[in-house]
Amino acid sequence: MPETADTNAAVWKSDIGVSFWKSRDYDKARQDAERRTLMAELLPFAPDEPFTFVDLGAGTGAAARTILDHYSAARAVLADFSPQMMAQGEVELAPYAGRYGYVEFDLTAEDAWPADIPARVDAVISSLAVHHLKDDRKRSLFAEIRAHLAPGGWYLNYDPVTPPDAVVEEAWLRAGDRRDPAAAHKRAHRTPEEQFRYENHVRYMIPLEPQVGFLRAARFEGVDVFWKELDFVIYGGRRPLDG
Numbered sequence: 001m002p003e004t005a006d007t008n009a010a011v012w013k014s015d016i017g018v019s020f021w022k023s024r025d026y027d028k029a030r031q032d033a034e035r036r037t038l039m040a041e042l043l044p045f046a047p048d049e050p051f052t053f054v055d056l057g058a059g060t061g062a063a064a065r066t067i068l069d070h071y072s073a074a075r076a077v078l079a080d081f082s083p084q085m086m087a088q089g090e091v092e093l094a095p096y097a098g099r100y101g102y103v104e105f106d107l108t109a110e111d112a113w114p115a116d117i118p119a120r121v122d123a124v125i126s127s128l129a130v131h132h133l134k135d136d137r138k139r140s141l142f143a144e145i146r147a148h149l150a151p152g153g154w155y156l157n158y159d160p161v162t163p164p165d166a167v168v169e170e171a172w173l174r175a176g177d178r179r180d181p182a183a184a185h186k187r188a189h190r191t192p193e194e195q196f197r198y199e200n201h202v203r204y205m206i207p208l209e210p211q212v213g214f215l216r217a218a219r220f221e222g223v224d225v226f227w228k229e230l231d232f233v234i235y236g237g238r239r240p241l242d243g
């Protein structure tokens, strides 16, 4: 794809982003919910253990709510740069009042974690957000996450990835198109708004392996791809207990 201007803020800090997110396809939303549940299950806490976690690129809080549902004494710090997504999130998080707070955080900014995020947190998650960052920033963000984690604290990321080569791409498309016979037609007939969102979606998306490498380079341990299906993955690792 030819290089296009970075439209990420224009998409998310707008009604386009939030109205698209509210009206997402039922099946996609259900699949995302199952994957976020696995992230909750991977965390090492007892169901009633108090702990604090950060959700980076939290949007309307779907991933954070899943963690809060699994852990009755957990507290969430939801970080995002979109006033529109955060305002909708305040509505959706009303039943969790007292257990969460939003902070404005532009993830593209190096070493600029807002003071409202505690210096040490017990876990960090991100869901469908890190793919919006350039590679250098993915790498440096992972190092910043590690620095903010308590020893033994986990980082888990649920995200889409691009295929590593054309053969894999063909296989992913083949399987996807069998599941959704309308997919090929939809790809070839995007509305201008769908094309605008699509280009933003894929602009900085990269294959899985380098991202796992960024985690290892940031000296996480227990690094694994905990789940993968075609172009969606959950990977992560923890800060070593002694470092």
Ligand SMILES: C[S@@+](CC[C@H](N)C(=O)[O-])C[C@H]1O[C@@H](n2cnc3c(N)ncnc32)[C@H](O)[C@@H]1O
Pocket: 008, 012, 013, 056, 057, 058, 059, 060, 061, 062, 063, 079, 080, 081, 082, 085, 105, 106, 107, 108, 126, 127, 128, 129, 132
């Ligand atoms: C696809 S939504 C996912 C929201 C949520 N994590 C979920 O799983 O439902 C992507 C989110 O990332 C946020 N985002 C994108 N780029 C960002 C950036 N540079 N800094 C902070 N948030 C960003 C958007 O505002 C949006 O809320």
